[in-house]
Amino acid sequence: MRKNQTTLAVAGLAALIAVVPLMAHHAFGAEFDRDAPIRLQGPVVRLEWVNPHAWIHLEITKEDGTNEVWMVEGGTPNTLLRRGLRRDCLTPGTVIIVDGYQTKDHSLARANGRDVTFTDGTKIFLGSSGTGAPYEAEMLAARQEQGRC
Amino acid sequence: MRYTPSILAVFLMVGITGLFSQVTAQVQARAAGQWVMPRTADGHPDLQGNWTNATITLIQRRRDQDAVYSPEEALRLEGGRAARTEALNQPSDPDRKAPPVGGDGSTGAAGGVGGYNYFWIDAGSKVAKFNGELRTSLIVDPPDGRYPSRTDAARQRMSEASQFRRQFGQYDNPENRPLAERCIVSFGSNAGPPMLPNYFYNNNYTIVQTPDHIMIMTEMVHDVRIIRMGTPKPLPKNVRPWFGDSWGHWEGDTLVVETTNFSPVQLNRGQLSGATENLKITERLTRADEYTLNYEFTVDDLETWTDSWSGEVPFTRLPGLVYEYACHEGNYALFNVLRGARAQEQREGSRQIPKR
Amino acid sequence: MLSFVFKLVRTLRRTTCSVVVCMALGAISAYAQTAEIPRTQEGKPDLNGIWQALGNAHWDIEPHAARAALQMQPGPVVPVPAKDLLAFGAVGSVPSGVGVVVGGEIPYLPEARARKIENQENWAERDPEIKCYLPGVPRATYMPFPFQIFQSASHFFIAYEYAGALRNIYMEDPGPAQVDSWMGQSVGHWEGDTFVAEGSGFNDQTWFDRAGNHHSASMTVVERYTMTSPDHILYEAMIEDPQTFSRPWMISMPLYRHVNNDARIGQFKCVEFVEELLYGQLRKNPIGSEEGR
Numbered sequence: 001m002r003k004n005q006t007t008l009a010v011a012g013l014a015a016l017i018a019v020v021p022l023m024a025h026h027a028f029g030a031e032f033d034r035d036a037p038i039r040l041q042g043p044v045v046r047l048e049w050v051n052p053h054a055w056i057h058l059e060i061t062k063e064d065g066t067n068e069v070w071m072v073e074g075g076t077p078n079t080l081l082r083r084g085l086r087r088d089c090l091t092p093g094t095v096i097i098v099d100g101y102q103t104k105d106h107s108l109a110r111a112n113g114r115d116v117t118f119t120d121g122t123k124i125f126l127g128s129s130g131t132g133a134p135y136e137a138e139m140l141a142a143r144q145e146q147g148r149c
Numbered sequence: 150m151r152y153t154p155s156i157l158a159v160f161l162m163v164g165i166t167g168l169f170s171q172v173t174a175q176v177q178a179r180a181a182g183q184w185v186m187p188r189t190a191d192g193h194p195d196l197q198g199n200w201t202n203a204t205i206t207l208i209q210r211r212r213d214q215d216a217v218y219s220p221e222e223a224l225r226l227e228g229g230r231a232a233r234t235e236a237l238n239q240p241s242d243p244d245r246k247a248p249p250v251g252g253d254g255s256t257g258a259a260g261g262v263g264g265y266n267y268f269w270i271d272a273g274s275k276v277a278k279f280n281g282e283l284r285t286s287l288i289v290d291p292p293d294g295r296y297p298s299r300t301d302a303a304r305q306r307m308s309e310a311s312q313f314r315r316q317f318g319q320y321d322n323p324e325n326r327p328l329a330e331r332c333i334v335s336f337g338s339n340a341g342p343p344m345l346p347n348y349f350y351n352n353n354y355t356i357v358q359t360p361d362h363i364m365i366m367t368e369m370v371h372d373v374r375i376i377r378m379g380t381p382k383p384l385p386k387n388v389r390p391w392f393g394d395s396w397g398h399w400e401g402d403t404l405v406v407e408t409t410n411f412s413p414v415q416l417n418r419g420q421l422s423g424a425t426e427n428l429k430i431t432e433r434l435t436r437a438d439e440y441t442l443n444y445e446f447t448v449d450d451l452e453t454w455t456d457s458w459s460g461e462v463p464f465t466r467l468p469g470l471v472y473e474y475a476c477h478e479g480n481y482a483l484f485n486v487l488r489g490a491r492a493q494e495q496r497e498g499s500r501q502i503p504k505r
Numbered sequence: 506m507l508s509f510v511f512k513l514v515r516t517l518r519r520t521t522c523s524v525v526v527c528m529a530l531g532a533i534s535a536y537a538q539t540a541e542i543p544r545t546q547e548g549k550p551d552l553n554g555i556w557q558a559l560g561n562a563h564w565d566i567e568p569h570a571a572r573a574a575l576q577m578q579p580g581p582v583v584p585v586p587a588k589d590l591l592a593f594g595a596v597g598s599v600p601s602g603v604g605v606v607v608g609g610e611i612p613y614l615p616e617a618r619a620r621k622i623e624n625q626e627n628w629a630e631r632d633p634e635i636k637c638y639l640p641g642v643p644r645a646t647y648m649p650f651p652f653q654i655f656q657s658a659s660h661f662f663i664a665y666e667y668a669g670a671l672r673n674i675y676m677e678d679p680g681p682a683q684v685d686s687w688m689g690q691s692v693g694h695w696e697g698d699t700f701v702a703e704g705s706g707f708n709d710q711t712w713f714d715r716a717g718n719h720h721s722a723s724m725t726v727v728e729r730y731t732m733t734s735p736d737h738i739l740y741e742a743m744i745e746d747p748q749t750f751s752r753p754w755m756i757s758m759p760l761y762r763h764v765n766n767d768a769r770i771g772q773f774k775c776v777e778f779v780e781e782l783l784y785g786q787l788r789k790n791p792i793g794s795e796e797g798r
Contacts, residue, residue: 028265030319031489035252037250050475082472105492113266114253128234191546321789355662360553364655366662373671375664472686477636484784487787
């Protein structure tokens, strides 16, 4: 992602979350280690559409050639369900790219899904402004044609 | 009661006639463009269905703010939210590297690790419009739209609670973690009372209404409030469930709910911190139109706040289902947080209680 | 016309009658009795209220003898309660029951039956009830806790006391669930005076009881709620799951109304109660460790 987009994305998220009292939600900083960044790329092997966080399992190939399954933390599936999440979204085998940070317990192959995309860089799901704008409906329709949600 | 056939026939005819005339009246009114209050069979407004209180408007006003936004200001805020969504929907660089060691600079709950993608969030896209006014806060009384001051006694109670908590590091025990992280209740005051948005997601409710009960389900952590209608037969003083004990009655077309007997843990949390067992919250629900419930609340505890405080929150029709939020059953996060704290302590060789 | 029939029935009953005529008369009187059940303004049986199952289906839905505990370990003479359960004594013993499965046994496929036995042998690790997990359907109905039905013209909602479980039984089908859940997705309709709820979209994590009876995520459940008197509901649930069972099978039991005037369901938010169990070892100073006591 280009630098100004990264800044915007980070600033946007931060601006949104900064107004929420900390007690309302666990801080990601409690769970993940800011000194342990990761970048993962590999096929989805399992999806856990659960609350309080969805978990996307993907298989990566390590430097030594062995495979390892990582779990990546997402948000609430309920949001996506209301936007049309279907069982055939993000099917196992789909290759995704994740950048984020590993859990503080480094013995766990788990990370936060700071940014999860397909291999062409598009986000695995799209947010909605809630305005019902026509361009959003077009965007979603275009993605469904490509077999994405 | 045994229905003889003749009585049955009469009831049927009266019923059909009554229904027919009601339907006709509604059809005529709709044809004339008027909204007719939908009513349940016992004549009360029908408050049922799925509603959301998600909004951009915060609970409390800034000190320098007016009570309402101008239409231009509101549009700017809503446009800003929409623009942010669009920006964060743009593709990322597929060749991006891992984020920086030491964190990515994100603040607040994102905790320096960037949280997760914005598409998981659904914090509301609109300014709160209540009776046609574009509100700058959900609190309307005190008139400055801010929480009133707490009494000295309340501050003392809060200070004692704080002292108790300070004995522990924030990751020492599951009991030291926020209630929402432990999946015990919803974020913030979602279930309430008062029922307030959490500014994250799933700010949704299902209301079911019978002649003698109103059931309000909060999507987050599937919290259920059961409001018993009629003359209150309150619980004994020492029985204090989560969300308190609620009794309702109708005043014309407004449902009035009075809640007492709050759980002591609820009195030690968030907006209600420091409150006493005499806390009473009164809520009013009025169906304003096809898509809107007007929700008003008043929080009363003069041993805690120097004045009662009130708010007004529009609940709008949710275009969609409310889904199961099972929480505890899938709570990897709490496990990760506690495990992570122990792993970090081991790495640091620390046996001290970490400073907050 | 009907009142004439009622009078005729009463007269006939006073005279001698054959078995067939008596049965017919019995059926008509029974119909006269069901006419007494409370009805909503829409004319449906009014199931609003607080209900609870009696009996011990929650221990084991199949016929079973009393036994010392839910999980056993080898003993010098006979098996004895597993170590973790000893302190419960008779409080942890399982009462006998004739079961609620119509026909007696659950028709497991062979591997599924083996898994049920494994579940029993590892009850303390595997029963989701221990962890205060949502009970699923139909177990939620016969947990030893009451539940409350909220029935209106447009909604049918059940709030269970146990773990705050709930079900909003949709009166309009929203289409198949796209994500599995603990309490599933149910769609309801009336067949005469019986409320029928068809449930699907269940995950495979719930059990039917404390005896290790289990299912897959393919399970569908069709429940029937029939008021047999103002204070009784006949509850039947048909379970179909070709991955686990060789055919559909049914459970059946009465549900009893809480009739006291101030009846209410309580709050059993048990998540807090199991934190020591689930997270105790992750404390900074676990109980029983050097620093912990």
